[in-house]
Amino acid sequence: MSDGFVRVAAAADIGENANRAFRVGDYDVLICHTREGFFAIENLCTHQLTEMEGGKIRGCYIFCPLHGQRFSLKDGAPIGQLTDKPVKTFPLRREGDDILIRPHPND
Ligand code: FES
Incomplete structure (x- = not known):
């Protein structure tokens, strides 16, 4: 924890191609x-x-459930016509079954 990472979830609780939201510090x-x-x-x-939350995941992309805009999960980049603004991404690492993130977005 000294490096700023905090445990958010158990990996086993989020199935493949699924997603789940958590409140972490100032961010959802x-x-x-x-x-x-x-x-x-x-x-x-x-x-x-x-x-x-609930958007479809295909490969390393997520589709917004409302209008279907696609975003890269690696760098947040949008792919499509609806927005040119990326979503924020967070540093994440796994320790055994624990998923940890640093609750400050990447630049
Ligand atoms: S609100 Fe997400 S694509 Fe429109």
Whole structure:
């Protein structure tokens, strides 16, 4: 914990291609489980500021459940016409079954 990472969830609680939101510090963080591992983004679509929880995951992308904008889970970049603003991403690491994030977004 001294490096700022905090435990957020158990990996076993988030199935592959699923996601789940957690309040961490000042942010609503969405933990996403992909075939390539876990990623953390802010649970806030940059199109109309709605929650992304429940959005479909395909590969390392998530689709906003409201209008379908796609975002990269690796760097938050949007792919599509609805917004050019990326979603915030958070540093994440796994220790055994624990998922930890640093509750400050990447730049
Ligand atoms: S609110 Fe997410 S795509 Fe419109």
